[in-house]
């Protein structure tokens with residue numbers, strides 16, 4: 459008996475020491491994780507093919523190969539001399555390729571030009587999100603991970619199920635995965651030195667009506683974005699029906715399987731990679747995000763009020779990279795003789811938005827009131843004209859005085875992910891054209907009497 463006990467103790471000690479050594483060996487010299495600990499998405503696809511196919515051409519999957527991202531990232535780096543600005547311009551991989559960053563290549567934006575390991579190129583992927591255990595901070599990606607030890611020993615995959623069972627990997631329920639915070643720590647971007655809030659999608663949601671104290675009424679990021687599929691935009695103004703199905707070919711049917719399309723306003727970048735459905739899905743989302751109305755009670759004083767309500771987005775409209783995104787009003791008002799009375803928001807022959815347009819966006823400044831395009835130099839927010847969730851903003855149009863019997867009002871709320879002017883300077887004139895999407899349109903006749 460005694461020797462069995464002794465043997466067990468020895469085995470136990472050997473086990474503890476070897477596990478410890480294995481863990482030590484799994485970190486590379488620089489304190490990063492070893493690349494071999496992560497499993498590439500194609501392996502997950504073996505059983506989770508449906509989810510893989512949804513994710514494959516998402517902005518998450520394309521985060522490092524997205525041509526707009528690549529051009530912008532190298533443009534930001536050019537000609538910088540101030541240390542703090544360089545630190546910001548070098549900070550991109552942490553979110554755009556989190557596994558690359560954690561495993562040591564690329565840690566800096568300038569290293570993205572090197573030959574990168576296959577897995578690092580695959581952006582925000584399965585084994586990053588599903589090895590996540592929590593996040594310390596609400597910004598700049600502070601996700602902690604506990605990956606396994608590679609393909610043969612993939613470790614624990616964390617997710618929404620309490621009774622999940624896979625022969626390949628261990629499974630665990632994770633509250634973190636059911637909360638907005640797992641998205642929010644990346645969807646809140648701050649300048650690494652100046653602290654300027656460059657993107658605040660999570661904060662906007664946190665302070666907004668969708669973050670209800672009543673868990674039954676709360677709608678998380680996942681509650682809209684991971685319910686969407688073709689034909690079901692799943693916004694705040696549409697139904698968000700459950701998506702029954704199975705998580706893999708080998709598992710039981712469940713009430714709801716979270717979709718992994720991750721569609722926002724940008725279907726165009728995925729379409730450059732031959733994605734067939736995201737243009738339509740982004741359009742369905744955008745067309746169910748806002749409502750337009752007019753108030754003509756002041757028309758005798760030649761005043762017309764336009765109301766725009768953010769009825770469908772869980773955050774400001776627009777959100778994210780709002781110094782780049784364009785959401786604007788195209789207004790055309792004609793009188794009973796079809797003469798143009800008022801016009802704004804048109805694009806010129808280059809596709810550039812004309813002077814005087816009402817546009818919803820953010821402008822960053824250099825700390826002395828001068829606007830900057832390169833966010834590495836952003837020390838302040840000069841202006842932020844956007845629409846909070848479920849809120850309405852109003853614009854008053856002053857018409858020229860005259861004798862009108864009636865006027866015809868045509869208003870469009872338009873959206874474009876990237877301005878044509880920026881595309882022309884980054885990619886070459888007219889080379890790439892993002893589509894302009896009509897989110898809402900209103901036609902009304904206003905009678906003078």
Ligand code: HEC
Pocket residue numbers: 499502503506509510511513514518582583584585587588617618635636637640680681684705714715716717718
């Ligand atoms: C950006 C992070 C992220 C990425 C990338 C991601 N997932 Fe998920 N996944 C989630 C979250 C979050 C949930 C649960 C949502 C909830 O409970 O609200 C989930 C749910 C799941 C589930 C449970 C079934 C379901 O869909 O509801 C499986 C299985 C899964 N993911 C597999 C994958 C695979 C395979 C990939 C890669 C092809 C992948 N995930 C990529 C975040 C991610």
Ligand code: HEC
Pocket residue numbers: 497498499501502503504505506584585588612615616617618619620621622623624625626627629630631632704705706708709710712
């Ligand atoms: C050999 C098949 C197989 C492979 C390969 C596989 N899974 Fe799974 N996985 C399953 C099965 C089966 C389930 C159980 C589904 C259920 O319970 O509905 C599951 C469940 C999950 C869950 C849900 C866990 C929970 O408790 O909510 C996640 C997340 C997940 N897998 C992620 C991954 C990721 C990431 C990979 C790649 C690293 C992967 N899986 C590879 C078969 C597999």
Ligand code: HEC
Pocket residue numbers: 517518520521522524527552553554556582599640641642644645679680683684720721722723724725727778
């Ligand atoms: C590791 C950081 C990270 C995490 C975690 C993350 N995202 Fe993202 N997300 C990004 C980046 C980076 C992009 C833009 C990629 C690009 O440049 O193409 C993006 C893009 C998106 C888009 C597409 C935006 C558009 O313009 O169309 C949506 C929608 C989105 N994420 C939703 C989510 C949701 C929902 C979650 C949580 C389940 C989440 N993200 C978690 C970093 C992250």
Ligand code: HEC
Pocket residue numbers: 638641642645659660663668677678679680681682683692693694721722723724743744746747770771772773774775776777778779783
């Ligand atoms: C009530 C539904 C709803 C919720 C909740 C929600 N979103 Fe959205 N989201 C939308 C709609 C609608 C759009 C399209 C309009 C737009 O682009 O802003 C969108 C767009 C986006 C975009 C693309 C923005 C752009 O124009 O480039 C990102 C990124 C995004 N959401 C991330 C998130 C994250 C992260 C959360 C949680 C913190 C979240 N969303 C919560 C409905 C929602």
Ligand code: HEC
Pocket residue numbers: 524526527528530531532534546547548549550551552553554567597598599643644645646647648657722724727777778779780875
């Ligand atoms: C803290 C996480 C984080 C960091 C760091 C980060 N990004 Fe992003 N990036 C995001 C998220 C989230 C989105 C999606 C927002 C949206 O769709 O509006 C995004 C989207 C983008 C896009 C839009 C892509 C497109 O096709 O529309 C560009 C360009 C971009 N980032 C450039 C950069 C550059 C350059 C850096 C480094 C200077 C950087 N990002 C650092 C999180 C991050």
